[in-house]
Amino acid sequence: MTAITSPIDGSRLADVADTAPAALEQMFDLAMAAWDDWRRITPADRGRFLFETARIIRSRVDEIAALETANCGKLIADTRREVLRAAACFEYYGGYADKVTGTTVPVDIRFHTYTTREPYGVVVGIVPWNAPFIFAAKKIAPAIAFGNSVLLKPALETPLTARLLGEILAEAGTPPGVAQIVCGGADVGAAMVSHAHTALVVFTGSDRGGAAVGAAAAQRFVPTALELGGKSPQIVFADADLDAAVDGIVEGFAGSCGQMCIAGSRLLVDAVIRREVTERLAERVGTLRVGDPRDPATQVGPQATAAQAAKTRDFIAEGTRSGTLVAEAEVPSGPSLVGGNWVAPTVFADLPTDSRVVRDEIFGPVLTVESFDHPDDALRMAHATDFGLAAGVWTSDVGRALGTARELRVGTIWVNTYRILNDAVPFGGIGRSGYGRENGTEAPGLYTWPKSVWISTEPGVPPSYRKVVE
Numbered sequence: 465m466t467a468i469t470s471p472i473d474g475s476r477l478a479d480v481a482d483t484a485p486a487a488l489e490q491m492f493d494l495a496m497a498a499w500d501d502w503r504r505i506t507p508a509d510r511g512r513f514l515f516e517t518a519r520i521i522r523s524r525v526d527e528i529a530a531l532e533t534a535n536c537g538k539l540i541a542d543t544r545r546e547v548l549r550a551a552a553c554f555e556y557y558g559g560y561a562d563k564v565t566g567t568t569v570p571v572d573i574r575f576h577t578y579t580t581r582e583p584y585g586v587v588v589g590i591v592p593w594n595a596p597f598i599f600a601a602k603k604i605a606p607a608i609a610f611g612n613s614v615l616l617k618p619a620l621e622t623p624l625t626a627r628l629l630g631e632i633l634a635e636a637g638t639p640p641g642v643a644q645i646v647c648g649g650a651d652v653g654a655a656m657v658s659h660a661h662t663a664l665v666v667f668t669g670s671d672r673g674g675a676a677v678g679a680a681a682a683q684r685f686v687p688t689a690l691e692l693g694g695k696s697p698q699i700v701f702a703d704a705d706l707d708a709a710v711d712g713i714v715e716g717f718a719g720s721c722g723q724m725c726i727a728g729s730r731l732l733v734d735a736v737i738r739r740e741v742t743e744r745l746a747e748r749v750g751t752l753r754v755g756d757p758r759d760p761a762t763q764v765g766p767q768a769t770a771a772q773a774a775k776t777r778d779f780i781a782e783g784t785r786s787g788t789l790v791a792e793a794e795v796p797s798g799p800s801l802v803g804g805n806w807v808a809p810t811v812f813a814d815l816p817t818d819s820r821v822v823r824d825e826i827f828g829p830v831l832t833v834e835s836f837d838h839p840d841d842a843l844r845m846a847h848a849t850d851f852g853l854a855a856g857v858w859t860s861d862v863g864r865a866l867g868t869a870r871e872l873r874v875g876t877i878w879v880n881t882y883r884i885l886n887d888a889v890p891f892g893g894i895g896r897s898g899y900g901r902e903n904g905t906e907a908p909g910l911y912t913w914p915k916s917v918w919i920s921t922e923p924g925v926p927p928s929y930r931k932v933v934e
């Protein structure tokens with residue numbers, strides 16, 4: 465049994481039992497049986513279940529957002545947006561369900577050769593604690609739209625809204641076993657990955673977790689997609705619109721209290737404007753309002769877990785020891801917030817380039833500042849990490865924007881904006897940020913496999929393929 469605690473004041477929200485091994489076994493059997501029926505119904509009919517799920521989510525947006533904020537500590541405006549994005553995700557894949565087609569391939573007039581896209585069967589989805597509802601939706605919706613059944617596991621600490629999504633899917637009439645929610649930690653996730661019925665694993669989490677999942681899945685030759693962490697640069701050139709850039713930088717590192725895989729946590733700024741940018745940042749960060757995420761005036765909430773808050777504070781202590789403190793927000797001290805996971809958004813400069821504050825993913829609201837003298841140095845510094853998830857580029861020169869985007873080896877690049885995502889746009893990383901792509905036209909390639917069929921129109925093996933017997 466896991467006690468689910470509030471990140472706002474440490475109070476107990478619920479007790480949630482891990483899915484026991486015997487129950488997990490039954491769920492896999494049910495998922496396998498359900499899949500055999502689910503894959504046979506028409507794709508358009510599958511889509512209708514997704515549309516109904518989206519309709520129910522929209523009708524309960526306030527309730528779901530409040531629960532997500534209570535469990536994760538995210539701003540209520542953010543969780544509302546995420547719940548609506550989750551509804552949009554079910555609508556997107558509801559509409560996509562009957563638009564996945566195969567091809568006919570004109571190889572030779574003596575054959576009718578065609579391809580189809582086949583669902584894998586039982587998909588295992590595993591998601592982290594920073595955005596459980598939207599991540600659960602992003603695994604479940606495409607998996608079932610394209611004819612799979614799915615077992616989805618949220619993180620141990622934040623299972624509440626994913627469990628609610630399971631109930632909503634049932635309320636929408638989705639047949640039992642098509643989409644099930646499993647509860648527990650890494651041990652339960654590992655059992656799911658290694659299960660004999662698992663045909664595909666879609667994982668979002670840390671690089672450490674992803675490496676373990678990838679290695680375990682490889683033992684059974686099960687394909688995986690790994691959406692992992694990042695240490696994304698925000699590159700600000702001297703010709704940038706600094707008002708917009710400073711907004712984007714603050715949103716990019718302190719949004720969601722820094723708990724974003726795409727956090728723009730490394731500022732690389734042209735030396736010519738470094739002073740002006742850091743002064744503006746110090747002013748903005750110093751006045752950020754950290755506090756109760758249920759209050760609409762709050763700009764930064766707590767960290768989702770006490771362990772993550774302790775980790776972030778440890779990085780801040782390291783930054784304070786070895787760098788220069790550029791800016792720091794205040795943590796709240798009201799009596800109702802005692803016991804919450806409060807961390808101050810903090811900006812450091814002058815850190816050694818090999819400092820772990822500069823190199824490692826923190827997953828908290830910490831920004832490091834480095835400056836460059838030449839644009840080529842900016843690229844070299846951007847690539848001084850094994851991660852390759854995202855980058856921000858701030859410039860008013862369209863040639864520089866295009867050239868920098870061309871050279872950056874990361875999965876997503878935002879120019880003069882940051883932190884915007886959409887189901888229609890492929891998303892994923894390279895290197896230590898993982899492999900595989902979600903969203904848009906990449907989704908059918910992830911959730912189905914291609915089958916090729918050759919039909920002879922002139923029966924028999926073509927003469928040129930016959931073994932010549934003297």
Ligand code: NAD
Nearest residue numbers: 591592618619649650653654669670673676691692693725
């Ligand atoms: P984590 O890897 O510890 O856990 C993520 C999920 O995987 C949890 O549900 C956990 O129980 C499960 N898990 C962990 N080890 C496992 C194993 N060996 N086998 C099976 N399941 C296992 O990550 P976290 O600390 O919960 O989440 C934060 C990380 O997630 C950060 O690195 C962040 O960047 C990353 N993330 C990536 C994306 C993306 O789309 N690229 C999005 C959000 C978060």
